[in-house]
Amino acid sequence: MNANPEAVVIGAGIGGLLAASVLADFYDTVTIIERDRMNLPDHVRPGVPQGSHIHGLLAQGHQVIEDLVPGFDEDLLTGGAVPVEFLSETRVSYQGYTLLQSPADIHVPFASRPFIEARIAQKVLALPNVRLLDGHTAQTLTATPRGDQVTGIQVNTPDGGCADVPADLVVAAPGKAGHVPAWLHRLGCPRPPESRMRIDVGYSSRHYKLPADVLGKDRFFFDGPHAGRPCGLMIGAQENGTWVVTACGYGAHAPDRNGHDFRDVVARLAPSGVAECIASSPALDDIHTFGFPVSVRRHYERVNRMPEGLMAFGDALCSYNPIYGGGMTSAALQARALALTLEETGPRLPHRFYRRAASSITPLWTLSTTVDHLMPEVPGRRPCYVKVAESFLKGLMAAAEHDAETARTVARALTFAAPLTRLIHPTLLARALHHRHDVPDLRPLNGGHVAGACDD
Numbered sequence: 001m002n003a004n005p006e007a008v009v010i011g012a013g014i015g016g017l018l019a020a021s022v023l024a025d026f027y028d029t030v031t032i033i034e035r036d037r038m039n040l041p042d043h044v045r046p047g048v049p050q051g052s053h054i055h056g057l058l059a060q061g062h063q064v065i066e067d068l069v070p071g072f073d074e075d076l077l078t079g080g081a082v083p084v085e086f087l088s089e090t091r092v093s094y095q096g097y098t099l100l101q102s103p104a105d106i107h108v109p110f111a112s113r114p115f116i117e118a119r120i121a122q123k124v125l126a127l128p129n130v131r132l133l134d135g136h137t138a139q140t141l142t143a144t145p146r147g148d149q150v151t152g153i154q155v156n157t158p159d160g161g162c163a164d165v166p167a168d169l170v171v172a173a174p175g176k177a178g179h180v181p182a183w184l185h186r187l188g189c190p191r192p193p194e195s196r197m198r199i200d201v202g203y204s205s206r207h208y209k210l211p212a213d214v215l216g217k218d219r220f221f222f223d224g225p226h227a228g229r230p231c232g233l234m235i236g237a238q239e240n241g242t243w244v245v246t247a248c249g250y251g252a253h254a255p256d257r258n259g260h261d262f263r264d265v266v267a268r269l270a271p272s273g274v275a276e277c278i279a280s281s282p283a284l285d286d287i288h289t290f291g292f293p294v295s296v297r298r299h300y301e302r303v304n305r306m307p308e309g310l311m312a313f314g315d316a317l318c319s320y321n322p323i324y325g326g327g328m329t330s331a332a333l334q335a336r337a338l339a340l341t342l343e344e345t346g347p348r349l350p351h352r353f354y355r356r357a358a359s360s361i362t363p364l365w366t367l368s369t370t371v372d373h374l375m376p377e378v379p380g381r382r383p384c385y386v387k388v389a390e391s392f393l394k395g396l397m398a399a400a401e402h403d404a405e406t407a408r409t410v411a412r413a414l415t416f417a418a419p420l421t422r423l424i425h426p427t428l429l430a431r432a433l434h435h436r437h438d439v440p441d442l443r444p445l446n447g448g449h450v451a452g453a454c455d456d
């Protein structure tokens, strides 16, 4: 590395900003290159269209972001985010079972994605060695003639020109599509192997001004899709008295396709009286839709030959079914992995980062893909463990409807306030077994379609 090492981050989304917060401790300068203009904080940007849809921060992600960007939580709350005790102030249903409400000591702020991003940006861009080049688009890497060391990035500038930004390390967080596999290919390195799961999830969201007690004492309503009813509804409090209402569904049941529209899902799934309240309240915007065809994990940790000085980060490394709310937490865990890797010395920085990040994000990927395998609309063969996981999960959720301790353990595991492995405990296994008779066997696991509440 040079005497005055420089790092470049591509993308000022939550992934890129968290990476920059870590790099600022190790590099003399950190330059963030962002295609969008960042002059309208708290607004949905063209480069982050998912910002119009509900974004829940898992407990673990919340904690890790606070560790990386101290004061984040206070900024959120003083700015108008809603403090929520997950479980006693949330009504959440997984697999058709509603967790018994009780205090679970899980405290998460609720706010929109642009609001969360702006609070992180405010702190990271105030660091003395971090600078932002917004309105700039990363085009291609520059590298040594042998292609074994990245030397920077070429960017398109707002005036239509082109410029080179030198760097010892380029961290690419440009979102799900990513550019790194193609860049590696051009440098003569192999593309990473990918795990892909076709899920065809659709989102449809709208924002409202609703009464603070529209859900009674609750601040979040989640009734997730499940086999036999492949659509779901989320209603969440956000900053400054606004609410977001998001309908979601799999395959043909994605809202706004085949007549299963937003209003229809709200009318069918919202708690009694709430759909009427939403229908009669002023909407703050139009209905926004988003299609999420596939979850993708890129296994760079399995690539042996890659240049020094280049890393894929955030959604560019792994992007999950958004229904499970893991994307921002994944970015935070990757940032923590980056910090731990930079604290060590030694060659092959990208490889060491990828190996560490892989073990951090595996639980999120496992949860998301295992639960997706339970949906008949998701095509493909099921791994052999899925049948066992299905009966365990359903028995567990059935138990969590009646038993406060089970509900708390489930809530803590699914928000990653506690490790997911906490679910595999003899007491919980016994409870799941005890309640397995409460589980209706709704459909086969082979992809067959079964009529449900979303069908006409």
Ligand SMILES: Cc1cc2nc3c(=O)[nH]c(=O)nc-3n(C[C@H](O)[C@H](O)[C@H](O)COP(=O)(O)OP(=O)(O)OC[C@H]3O[C@@H](n4cnc5c(N)ncnc54)[C@H](O)[C@@H]3O)c2cc1C
Residues within 6 Å of the ligand: 010, 011, 012, 013, 014, 015, 016, 033, 034, 035, 036, 046, 047, 048, 050, 053, 054, 055, 056, 057, 058, 113, 136, 137, 138, 139, 173, 174, 175, 176, 203, 290, 292, 313, 314, 315, 316, 322, 323, 324, 325, 326, 327, 328, 329, 331
């Ligand atoms: C519908 C939906 C709902 C979601 N809900 C949740 C949720 O509830 N909870 C949760 O934790 N996560 C959720 N996510 C995931 C979450 O949005 C992301 O995982 C997380 O924000 C991390 O994204 P990122 O920073 O890696 O990428 P992005 O947020 O996509 O940011 C990428 C940035 O890179 C910029 N960029 C792209 N190309 C270039 C280029 N060539 N040059 C310069 N800049 C470039 C873009 O403009 C953008 O600013 C959801 C995602 C979707 C799609």
